[in-house]
Amino acid sequence: MPDFLDLPTDTERPGDRLLLGIRHFDEPFLLTVSLSQGLGSSELWLDRGRAGKARLAEFRRAGDRVLLVVRNKHFLTSGDAAAVRAGRESFALSVVWSGPVLLEEHGAVVVDATGLVVADHDQVAEHLHEHGQGDYTLDERTSLPLVADSRTGPESVRLSALVTFRGPGRGAAVRAVAADPRALTVVQQLNLIRLPASPMPVRRFHPAAGGYGIGYADHAHVGVRDTQVKLQPRFRVGPGAAPIVFQVDPAVPEPFRSAVVEGGNWWREAFTRIGLPDAYRVETGGADFDPYDPEVNGVVWVHRAGRGWSLGQGLTDPRTGEILHARVRLGSQRVEQVRALGEALLAPYGRPDEAERLAAVEELVLARLRQLAAHEIGHALGFMHNFASTRHPRPSVMDYPHARIGVTEDGGLDLSAPYERGLGPWDHVLVAHAYGRFTDGDEEPELAALRREAAEAGLIHVADADASGPGAAHADAVPWVTGGDAPTALATMLRVRDIALHGFSRGVLPPDRQTGELEERATLLHLLHRHEVAAAARLVGGVRYGYGLAGESGAAEEPGIGSGVGTVESGERGAGPDARPGGETIEPGTRPVRADAQHEALTQLADLLRAERLALPDAVLSTLTPPAIRYTRTEQYLDTDAGQVFDPFEAVRAAVTLVTEQLLEPARLTRVAWQHAVDPDRPGVTDVVDALLAATWGRVDKVPPDLPGGAAVQHTADWTLLNHLLTVLDDDALRASVRDPLRAALHHLAAELRVADDERRRAAADLIGRHLTDPGSVRLDPLPRIPPGAPN
Incomplete structure (x- = not known):
């Protein structure tokens, strides 16, 4: 199969410009940009492995010039030729680049694409300005295409460039990480990815099912039904589909790499339960692992200065929601953050049982990395957060967990079971609802039955905006809490905090660390109860509500799960002064605490x-x-x-x-x-x-x-x-x-x-x-x- 685009050898100016041979005009493809050389600042998010938003693009021939045209993928019109034409002509296009035709050979139109790749496609300059780092502009004198790093294949093309931004260099974030904050150089990769020739059948998004809702407006539906089309993102699975494989960056050192692989493979159980035992796996990348290959689902190890977030992303076909490529960024600093908490709690150094305490700290770190890997890969599989899962029989990996800290009979602290190991029942619902196959061809009744069964088991779902931030009001959904009813959890955390503070000593720090860091460890303990405070406060003026559709009844019916979908595990829910009993269905409206x-x-x-x-x-x-x-x-x-x-x-x-x-x-x-x-x-x-x-x-x-x-x-x-x-x-x-x-x-x-x-x-x-x-x-x-x- 011929490559999507050609990369002809430039014999006149080798290395100075990048030539592109275009075979396909007026054929839509996905245009994405990523960074393989980042800035390393948690504050700025311009990391190694960063993947920007995808755009729908196509090449057009206009006489002796070639245009790269970008369309708004959020406006896609279906129907006959007249309807499609009306949709295409109703919204503005964006011509983001044009270049003269140099020659035509072997069925390809050759252009100088240097100006295409040496451009600020990721809007880095604007990003730096918005984050208070000053006004930067792309410096063409110190920016150039990386021809040797560019790749082409049947389904995708990667065009690399070294891009330098000049600016004042006075921002605190850039000064903290850049060798010269007046010249910020990153390696940008422009990815052109073909859309599948055979679009995958869509699965409609349902707000109560825990998947990401992507979509577009289809104005061919005007007067017939809602113009907003919402889809469930998911990989293609089943007969004829390649398995979903995530490769873990070999840069992740052991034993952390094994923990990432193990946690990522927790999802195999859910795929097995729906009859797809070989559809998914996580493995360590080989010696030739390329974390930036758009045809590889990579788990990339990222270093940053400061406390930062990990991220899981999927690149989707905007027509169907099919996930074509996924990338996960795991921040290495999480190891130090979790280790610092464990050391502050157990003060292991210089104790007679130092080895035992340090082993508990190490297991805390590994347990967190297992959960983190499952969480971020879950995003890449198409799933949203569920910040209410601490009220489930077993929490979801799509929640934000805080380490569970026990108190022993003799008043010591116990970190023997800080995080759950494996999926929770909600995670099985996620996979069944997104990837389950149905024998009768009509999946909507089967999906509705699955959602009803989840509700009857008390598996409430509350996502981001309803769980965190100043407007959040849902009483059951607060990130980073340990679970159970909020007053009891706060009382427990206060007891843990009191024990840790009264046992504070130089033993909270490794012996080779400067003593000023004791203050940082003390701060961790002093504010240890912060998330449980937020959970208790959420009850004051708090409400409860669920996600659903206007035509759905609140009354649960006897569920009937279709072939290959599996069942939802049930069990005792968290009890407390305002706990919701298992089996309660979601009624319309909000209910005060x-x-x-x-x-x-x-x-x-x-x-x-x-x-x-x-x-x-x-x-x-x-x-x-x-x-x-x-x-x-x-x-x-x-x-x-x-x-x-x-x-x-x-x-x-x-x-x-x-x-x-x-x-x-x-x-x-x-x-x-x-x-x-x-x-x-x-x-x-x-x-x-x-x-x-x-x-x-x-x-x-x-x-x-x-x-x-x-x-x-x-x-x-x-x-x-x-x-x-x-x-x-x-x-x-x-x-x-x-x-x-x-x-x-x-x-x-x-x-x-x-x-x-x-x-x-x-x-x-x-x-x-x-x-x-x-x-x-x-x-x-x-x-x-x-x-x-x-x-x-």
């Missing part, structure tokens, strides 16, 4: 603002030293206003803000106000503020005298809360239903503080009064910076 569960969570969170919860023990404060010469604090450290040394006041402010940033988030307060208006038994804005004030300015018991710096800790917590309340009040988007009770609560607080026999309290009353009268006359402190806690 019960009033008693909201009040319980609010009380528990407010208690975290008491000095007893905030003060660091002497085991920590007496151990910390500032970073040594030639070392510096990173974003993983708490900020300090104490010069070179650790600032205990900032530690208090950060821990208080963990709670207040959740409970005082304006969207949450809006939900609280409405729920209270409908049902006065549920907490209102006044209840939220009063609970926080009762634990701080209004606490009637005294701070224990043996608490290190106890009075100063409580004083700091009081003022941090007040500053945050006034900051929220300044939000212009705050509704009157939230602003009015918030102002009333602050008026009441000021009245109480004015008569207090304490100058600091009277000063607070004066601050409140001035802010309520003239907000512009008061300078509020910026909210504390909380070191990043994800990915874990």
Whole structure:
């Protein structure tokens, strides 16, 4: 079979330009761009292995010139010739390159494609600008095609170029990684991939099935049905299809490579269950492994400066959703992040049982890599996150897990089972719904039965925007939590945190590391409960709802799973004060969290603002030293206003803000106000503020005298809360239903503080009064910076 495109040898200017022989005109193909030489910054995401968005393109001949035309793949029109023409002519094309015809030989039109490959196809310059790194432009003098690295084959072409961007070099992110931040050089690969000659049958996307929904608008459907076509991305499987094979970068060192292969192969069980035992596997790439080959599904090992995310992506045929190629990027820094957590918890060094503790830390890292590999490959297989799976009988690998930490009978910490090993029942639903085969030819009833069975087993599905970020409201979906009901999980994590902090020592660091890093490890433990705080806060003003279609009934029917699809495992669900029982089906609309569960969570969170919860023990404060010469604090450290040394006041402010940033988030307060208006038994804005004030300015018991710096800790917590309340009040988007009770609560607080026999309290009353009268006359402190806690 001839190659898709030719790469003729340039005898006149070898290496100086790239010639391209084009055989196919007016034939759509996918145009993608990736990086094989990245910048290495977690902040910028311009990594080795980065794959940009795909575009639908084609070459056109216009006299003695060749055009590369890009079409918007989100507008595809079906039907007869007239309908297709109307669709094509209704939306703008983009001519992204043109070049003169040099000659015609062997049935191919030869052009100089140097200007095509030496271009900013990935919009790197714009990306750098948007990330605050300054204005960069492509430097043609130091950019050139890499002819020897370019490849062509029957189904795809890879055109490589060395591309340099010139700029000011003043951005912190580029200065941290670039040899010369004024000249940023990457290797860009332009991939041209043919679409399958025989399109795969489509499977419609369903929002409750856990797959990615890709699609396009088909205006031939106007007046007939919805013009928005949504498809389930999936590989081609079954008779005649090649197996889905992921190759793991041999650059991954052992034993981590074996963990990645093992975790990735967990999905084999799900494919076997639907009758496709040989359809999928993960293996280590050989000596000739090419992570950038568009015909290889690669798991690429990526190094970055700083805490960063891993990523799984699939390149899909926009017509059908068929995944043609997949790439996973695993960040190597995850090894150090997880190891640091394990060492901080177990403080293994210098202990009599050091070897046993270090083995537990190593297994923690390997267990996390197994889960991470399964998770990211799951994305590449076409699956979305499920951040509600910690309420399932067994969590999904498509969740974000936090290590489960047990407490032994003698009060020690146990990391023997930090993560589940293998797939959860939801993962089997994902594979069955996306890849299952059906014997009767009508798959919709069988898929509906599968979804009903999943709902009856309590396998709720909640994805990204509904689970994280300021607008998230679903009570069952918070990333990075350990599972179970939120109040119990928070109480457990607080106990773990207390044990780890009181056992803090130099033993949390390897003996060859500088002691300034003790501060970073202490920060990990001090903020260990951050995700469980978010989960408990989600109950306050929280709601529950599910994904579905308007025509679907909420009543579950007896499921009948079709041939080869398999069954959903069921079991006991997480129990707790507001747990949803197994077998509950998804009804339309949103349902608020019960009033008693909201009040319980609010009380528990407010208690975290008491000095007893905030003060660091002497085991920590007496151990910390500032970073040594030639070392510096990173974003993983708490900020300090104490010069070179650790600032205990900032530690208090950060821990208080963990709670207040959740409970005082304006969207949450809006939900609280409405729920209270409908049902006065549920907490209102006044209840939220009063609970926080009762634990701080209004606490009637005294701070224990043996608490290190106890009075100063409580004083700091009081003022941090007040500053945050006034900051929220300044939000212009705050509704009157939230602003009015918030102002009333602050008026009441000021009245109480004015008569207090304490100058600091009277000063607070004066601050409140001035802010309520003239907000512009008061300078509020910026909210504390909380070191990043994800990915874990």
